[in-house]
Structure formats: structure tokens, C-alpha cells
Amino acid sequence: MFGRSVPTWGLWVAALAVTIVAVLIGREVLRQQDFPEAWTVSLADGTNTIVDWFTETFGAITRAISDWVTIYMLDPLTKVLTETPWWMVCGGAALLAWQVSRRWRLALMSFLCLAAIGVLGMWDIAMNTLAQVSVAVVLSVILAIPLGIGTAKSDRFQQILKPILDAMQTMPAFVYLVPVIALFNVGGTFYAIHNSCPHEGGPLIEGRLKGFVVACPWHDLAFDIRNGQGTDGGGYCVGSYEVRVEGTDVMVGPRRKT
Ligand code: FES
Numbered sequence: 001m002f003g004r005s006v007p008t009w010g011l012w013v014a015a016l017a018v019t020i021v022a023v024l025i026g027r028e029v030l031r032q033q034d035f036p037e038a039w040t041v042s043l044a045d046g047t048n049t050i051v052d053w054f055t056e057t058f059g060a061i062t063r064a065i066s067d068w069v070t071i072y073m074l075d076p077l078t079k080v081l082t083e084t085p086w087w088m089v090c091g092g093a094a095l096l097a098w099q100v101s102r103r104w105r106l107a108l109m110s111f112l113c114l115a116a117i118g119v120l121g122m123w124d125i126a127m128n129t130l131a132q133v134s135v136a137v138v139l140s141v142i143l144a145i146p147l148g149i150g151t152a153k154s155d156r157f158q159q160i161l162k163p164i165l166d167a168m169q170t171m172p173a174f175v176y177l178v179p180v181i182a183l184f185n186v187g188g189t190f191y192a193i194h195n196s197c198p199h200e201g202g203p204l205i206e207g208r209l210k211g212f213v214v215a216c217p218w219h220d221l222a223f224d225i226r227n228g229q230g231t232d233g234g235g236y237c238v239g240s241y242e243v244r245v246e247g248t249d250v251m252v253g254p255r256r257k258t
Pocket residue numbers: 197198199200201202216217218219220221
């Protein structure tokens with residue numbers, strides 16, 4: 001009896017039976033289907049504390065950079081793209097495609113594809129996006145060249161930078177948008193303003209809203225969400241953005257001119 005080998009299928013059946021019994025005991029007797037709550041650790045509080053400290057400490061610097069980029073790069077480029085005749089923008093894209101490829105079919109396709117965005121009623125939003133992407137590309141190149149040279153020259157620098165870049169790549173693209181725009185819904189009408197308070201960078205989206213006035217959660221400066229103007233008479237104001245609602249989509253357009 002002990003000299004006989006057990007067939008493979010027999011082992012599989014035994015393993016399955018043991019697994020089923022273990023699952024039943026775990027679920028029905030020991031009630032272990034949920035991970036023990038006492039063993040869980042929350043990283044949220046610590047992370048929020050670090051983010052708050054970072055925002056309070058460096059908010060003025062990052063806001064100054066953001067304002068500079070917005071005022072001197074983003075706004076002028078958006079203005080150029082949105083105020084240039086549509087056929088000129090499409091023609092520019094076609095010319096660029098022809099210059100790069102020397103193929104008239106590709107140039108024609110570029111013209112038509114860009115024009116199709118206008119036909120679908122998305123011209124302003126597309127130009128706004130194009131301006132943002134163009135500015136982002138320029139800034140990325142400015143940052144990437146010295147970093148690339150640094151990694152080529154130093155293995156240690158590369159080892160430090162690589163995990164940081166890997167972590168950044170895992171972030172969903174729109175995660176960057178969350179702190180940028182504060183979107184409010186008052187009686188079914190949407191209003192969008194810059195989320196960062198001009199005083200010390202408080203997140204306006206977390207502020208108290210009374211009528212059309214939102215109060216910054218940090219030191220209570222108040223802003224009219226319809227136009228971003230400060231209501232305290234201190235001269236502070238934030239950018240406000242056009243908002244369009246199409247069906248269930250809420251689309252934030254270019255910054256309003258003040
Ligand atoms: S950060 Fe001070 S009032 Fe907003």
C-alpha cells in the first residue's frame with residue numbers, strides 16, 4: 001500500500017479540497033475575510049501634514065513661478081493662438097508638417113485634422129490646450145537638458161534621479177490639475193478660479209463658500225468666484241476661467257481677461 005504512488009490528479013483533488021476547507025474555515029468560523037484593522041497603518045495624515053508644510057513654506061515661491069509662467073508665457077501664447085484666424089493656425093500646422101516630411105498628403109491631413117477640431121466646436125479649448133502643452137514642452141526641455149547632462153556625467157546622480165522619474169511617470173496626468181483650478185457649482189452654474197490663494201497659497205477649493213464669495217481656509221481672504229476679484233479691498237485677486245457645460249461634461253476654458 002505504502003509503495004504505490006499517488007496519481008497527479010489525486011494530488012490536485014486533495015489540494016483543491018484542502019483549499020476549499022481552509023477558505024470555509026477562514027470565512028465562516030474565524031471570520032478572517034477582511035484584513036485585520038488593527039494591523040493597518042494610515043499614511044494619509046502624515047502625507048497631508050507634509051503637503052501642508054510644503055505648501056506653507058514654499059507656496060510663495062511656487063506661486064511666483066506659476067504666476068510668471070502664466071503671465072509671461074501661457075497667457076500671451078493663448079492670446080496669439082485664440083486670436084489668430086483659424087485657417088492660419090491650420091495652415092501653420094500644414095506648413096510645419098510639409099517642412100518636416102516634404103509630403104503634401106501629410107500636410108493636407110494636418111490641416112484637415114486641426115480644422116476638424118473647429119468643426120466639432122472645440123477650437124478655443126484646443127488652442128488653450130495647445131498653448132499649455134507648448135509651454136510645458138519648452139519648460140521640460142529647459143529642465144531636461146541640464147538633468148540629462150548631469151545623469152550622463154554622474155552615475156550617482158542617475159541612481160538618485162531614476163526612481164524619482166519612475167514615480168512621477170506613474171502619476172495620472174490629471175493629478176496636476178487638481179491643485180490648479182477650483183471649480184464651484186452655485187445653483188447649477190459652474191465657476192472656475194485659480195485654486196492657489198495669492199496671499200500664501202491656501203487651497204481655495206477647501207474654503208467656505210457664501211453666495212458667490214469663497215473665503216480662503218488659511219487666513220480668510222475672500223474672493224468672488226465669478227471673476228476672481230478679492231472682496232476684502234486688499235488688492236488681492238485670482239485668475240478666473242471660462243466654464244462650459246456640455247451634457248455631463250464640465251469644461252474649463254481659457255483664463256478670463258481682467
Ligand atoms: S493663504 Fe492667507 S488668506 Fe489665503
